[in-house]
Amino acid sequence: MNKLSRGFIFVGAVFLGLLATGLSTNASADEKLVFSVGVTQEIDSLNVTVGYLVIDFEIWNMTLPFLTNRAADDFSLEPSMAESWTGSADGLTWTYKLREGLRWSDGEPITADDVVYTITRAVADGWINHRADLANITATAVDSRTVQVVSAVSDPKLPYLGVYILPKHVYEKISTEDMPNYPADDNVSGGPFQIIERKEGEFVRLARNPNWHGKKPKVDEVVFRFYQTAEAQFNALRAGDLDAIDDVPVKLFASVEAGEVQDLIGIAGNQGSFSELAINSGCEKGIGNGHIALKDRRVRQAINWAIDRQLLVDKILNGFGKPAVSLISSANPAFDLKIDADDSYSFDPEKAKSLLDEAGWKDSNNDDVRDKDGVELKLRYYDRSTAGASATTPFITGWLKDIGIATDVKTLDEDSLIAEQSKSEFDLFTWGWSPYVDPDNMLSYFTTAQVPTDPDVGGYNDGNWCNDEFDALYLQQNSELDPTKRAALIQQMLRIFHDEAPYAVLYKYDNLQAFRSDRWTNFTRQPANVGPVLFTQSSPAYLDLEPLGGSGGAGNNTIFIFIAALIVAGGALVILANRRKKGSDDRL
């Protein structure tokens, strides 16, 4: 007993001592101004040729330069690397003049060569994130500060050219073969920040880029920390370990909005992000094995009528969003489909049933599942293993069951789902999009050209849907330079998408973000008043953040805890010592 007790007391004392000192480290003063952001999404890849998650884009926005930029307030065109530009009379040729003295963070000059190299290689290698913007573009360097860009067709997006420019002196060393595996850990930056440290699965740390040409941010560092659960992340913010978080669970966000959590403010920003139920429409020009029933427009419409979008908004979003019935093509809501409520999908199971009857899908063998020619209307339904991604699944499968459509739910990781989608081997799945500012990208995804025809290449058209009229209108809007006419063309396209229903678009959701209002102010939203602060189109917020001088929330009670821990440790020692003395004579 003696030895054991002593050992126990020793371990206990060491534990409590460490506990106490561990607590006191909180007090270490930090002179640097660090803005720590909690995120639940780990970086997919820093490599701009393969990454695709919003967190990847946020970091590229902070570290890679653009020729031109989007203004924070209204997405209007702004100079960035290029200080000025001129267009030819036919609108096909644009000449950009770069600022003087631009440098990469490693000191190398940023020249027209970098721009031309990026554009040329992106087109040649088909880089996914550059593809839509550069489809018809070629670039040449006139001199070291002048780039000439030629578009093969008239392009309403120009002169905005929103592609990330990469440092030629780094990327020319990487072969096309090695590119997909390139971790992009060179840390050469041309944006306002540069990566200074990254621990995979833990954090990525960015500091001001001293060579940045634009507005100097007040923050010294921005840190993105990865949390496995939204709950841990929220508690870290509440405790003061973080300054901002994205992706706040709706109920927690509501409690912040209601002022129930001290020193926090919540900002619900909308930039057109939406969720949808994708339906494999079985385009004849594509591949895959979608359910035969889904080739019938009426069946797809029936699915749309069966869904109670308002309930999803109320229950899943807690009201932070609104129902949507067609593609959201732009972060700018002005482009959304304008449609009369009577004319559009409401929650009407009877209508859904009659559409299915009309299409010949009836329950002939009384198993509560409709069938036709011996084929049961049972659909594969994929949801994603990502946390929170399956919230709509029990609702939607329940409603589909009510109208006689059975589902077989399978949960896939995102990469695998993309692989299935690239083969068009699915019936239904849920996912979402965050559109760019210009509607062109989102619209292009649903042209026939984006229907997957080779599983190894894939395509964005994840409704596996093709429509000649839509394609024709797409080409028209893509070269229509009159904004009003273009907007009208886009309305037509969205109406076709609505009626043809390759998606059941569910809702537009707000990005729920929360911040330490005791430490920071001047949270720039993009676009002004309605947009989010973090994870925006061009990520301007980090340049504008103002510190309030409030120190970390944690650490104030350190001394108190330190003393408390010492008392506990001392008390434990005394009790145990007494126990031992007493123990030797009263046993059994």
Next chain:
Amino acid sequence: MKNSDRLIRAMIWDRRRRAFFGVLRELRHDRPGFIGLLLLTFFGLFALAAPLIADRSALLAASGRNNPDLAAPSAKFLFGTDEIGRDVLAQLVWGSRVSLFIGLFATLVAVVIGSVVGLVAGYAKGKVSAVLLAIDDFFLVVPFLPLAIVLAVVLGRSPLTLAIVIGFTSWAGSARLIRAQVLTLRERAYVERAQALGAGSWHVIRRHVLPGVAPLIIANATLIVPVAILTESTLSFLGFGDRLSPSWGKLLDGAQSSGSITINAWWYFLPPGLCIIGIVLAFTMLGRALERIFDPRLRGR
């Protein structure tokens, strides 16, 4: 002939019945075991009474349509509502069926595999036994939770596959125990005599070895159930469970991901947590008591 056969059968049944009541009697004097049994009876009744307590339709996602979300307990919702306005009590009672089913079925799978492997490995000699032991060794060392998760992800996530997966990954310990018991039984005089009299292996196993190890199998099984239930809740919590069945683990996961712990919606996260603890405790106490009763060497534990 027929008559005597019936007589023997009656005698056997009588012996079994007496053994059963004997165990019950002993349990009454074993306080933890008795508490475990009472708790189990309670949970069993809880699960059986599910349709009386709540309608199944209350499990549907859309059933919370007109209810407030995360509402505190009230006369209408004794255990409050979850983040989409569903009755927590309804999910709890129906969830008890899912959790119990997975626990019991997984145990059945584990006990069947474990008994067969244990009996054969103990009774057979040479290569068969060596191969079985190698497999058993493997299942003893393989990291249990990751294996269960991988299999669950591969085979699908319905409660049935979860139960099979959990059972399939947790039989190794029982096989070991049973084999050891068989080895000692084999040395006993009556078994040797039966063999000497020319009884076939199957006959010896069924008539002499099996009855000898049966109590051990039962006690061991009672101790596998709680592990299976814990495993199910862990799988669900990690997001690898069946997302459409309201098991207790799924409830905890829902409470966690909706942030109800942080906003102190205790009616949502405490009941499933306490239910898991309660049922695991019940099976564990009963299992340990049975061990004590069946194995006199453990008396007094």
Next chain:
Amino acid sequence: MSWRYLLKKVGGAFLTMAVVVVFNFFLFRIVDRDPLAKYRGRSKLTPEQRETMIRRMGLEGSKWDQFVVYVKSVFRLDFGRSFDSTQPVLEEIKMRLPATLLLVGVSTLLTIFIGLYIGTKAGWRRGSRFDKASTSASMVLYSTPEFFFGMLLLAFVAGRTGWFPTGGLRTVGADHDFVGNILDRFHHLVLPMLTLTLGYLGSYALIMRTSMIETLGEDYLVTARAKGLKDSEVMSRHAVPNALLPSVSLIAISCGYIIGGAITTETVFSYPGLGLATANAIQNNDLPMLQALFMLASAAVILFNLIADIIYAFLDPRVKRVE
């Protein structure tokens, strides 16, 4: 301990490891997962690129060819590249191993000390109030899923008070000196460690109690006490060392579970060790990563089992007879 015994045990360990290697190959080949999913629909891979990648992944040719490639690479400790991060698996594991070793190592040590103390005391004074209270508490601890502790600690201790961080390994960007760094690490370790310790404690205390009771029933102890040896002497000289015997193997075996044991705790506290890596790898169907983690975890259990057998044989001469 005879050489034969040792050889037999070592041989058995190798045999089991061989089964693990074979099983691992098949387990991860029944998973229907597109190895190139990461690259599909995003970047155009040329057919040559695709071939190279498939070859590098060891997924070329017949199952037998693949098996040969696989076994060779296992011997080279080459587990390929993660499907998810596209980086070499071995590097990722090396990066995350220390965090897990620290977390589970410290928790295990703590559990052993506290568990043994409680178990010994309860077993020694069987039927006492301490015994009853500690046994009930151990049973409840044993019955509680550890993530439940974690969830409660996270929301009620970390979130409300701010005394401890809710996740991660360290304070990012803090310029601590060496000691400061260690303290900072420890500060982050407290809650996950507490969670794991509470999770393990119950079974340790129960097992130690049982083995204490068994030891106390042995004839020589009864004799020693009857002869009037002082209780404290009986306890420290005879009872505890003998009761510890079964715990030795328990301790060794639980050291082996270091890698697999922390999945839920690391998930709750976003603690980037191997447990979290396992959970993520499963979520992303990252087969090469999973395969390596599996192999590593099994190897650890086998190794520590072997160590337990050997120590046991040293400590308890009876083992020879049994074998």
